[in-house]
Amino acid sequence: MLKRRIIPFLLIDENSDCVKTTQFNNRNYIGDIFNNIRIFNEKKAEEIVVLDIDASKNNTKPNFDLIEKIASVCRMPLTYGGGIDSIEIAKKIIALGVEKICINTAALNDVELIKKISDDIGSQSLSVSLNIKKINNEFKVVNNFGKVINIDVINFLKIIQNNGVGEIIFNSLDDDGCMKGYNFEILENFLKYIDIPSIILGGCSQIENIRSLFNNFKSVAAGCSSIFIYKGKFKAVLISYPSELEKLKIYKI
């Protein structure tokens, strides 16, 4: 039986530093990216996502050297996102040893690109990440600067699935770094429109949040950052990941 997925997310900035944000701002340095990945290796994390949060913002290409080194250190299946805006870049990153790529900005700019990339590398290796923010009581897609993108989200989800995306990441801006639990309302709104795996990210602060997510929603993976990065009320940086025993408790309904 397919295990439910518990996935650490690590963010890197333009200086290749590993950071953790709150509502996409207030960057907090959380240590060396390679060191953090090695700790997740040791803890046998089942999968990991690394996102460069500056590449698209600064309109720069992905840092290929860095990605190659990350892929070489990483013992878990690796998803990389940030600055991927062409099929050539997508293929190059897969060739560096990444299992899945994630696109966000480029998907919003050009839905045809999704089709081109998925035809080449396969849907299973292509994720689209959507930044979600509630505005006037409605969930909107926003860009990396928090600016609203005027699209019909439901229609967009249909189009990108038709074009072959293999996974959707719902990244909740309002909940990022707030450690108040997952925003189930996002899933209640959008999950019925997708038939591919998805990940919810933003808000997870305790194992109970993951258990509750798994109990309430099928085929949604738990995206996790603060919970596996911070320890205690003063938020000391300490990388963690549930042991096999702890995971059994999460799966137990």
Next chain:
Amino acid sequence: MIGIIDYGLGNLKAFYNIYKENGINLKIIKNYKELNKDIDKLILPGIGSFDSAIALLKNKNFFDEILNFATNDKNKILGICIGMQILSSGSDEGSLLGLRFIDNKFKKLDNEVLPHIGWNNIEILNNNSLFEGVPNKAFFYFLHSYCLRSTDLNHTICETEYGKKFVSGFNVKNVYGVQFHPEKSHEHGTRILLNFYKN
């Protein structure tokens, strides 16, 4: 000596590192001419779509060399993920012909949620040397939408359930294929890679 084909589709470093840590030198084969008599074990890795993988093999002249390599009984081939799929006759994902070591075609998985992404367990069906030291029902990482539903003549060595059961591993003579990614499946995956090298 063990080699891995570099045809531009993914995670060679992961394999290289696992073998290196176990004192084994994995040769990365970039050119078909390097597929010489020094190599007796060959890994076909891969992340990609069926036709793109076949097209790359052909462009780099690997396609016929692999067929030729397999004619020597002492040689062994292990295909992983798309590398397993291209060992078959074809796939509904594309229109090109595969290497045809196994005369079955890959079909879309039968599940309401696709692709199949994540850790799933395998049911080991025979005592294949690939599984020495691997417990039955061990978990491995899967990342695919197409699968082999069945094989003729008991070539299936393990099965996995996602919606319905599918063939997650097969062995025909000196050719092996696994649908999951042993190179990303921690200790059990490492074990399979070492078994392939040793046996």
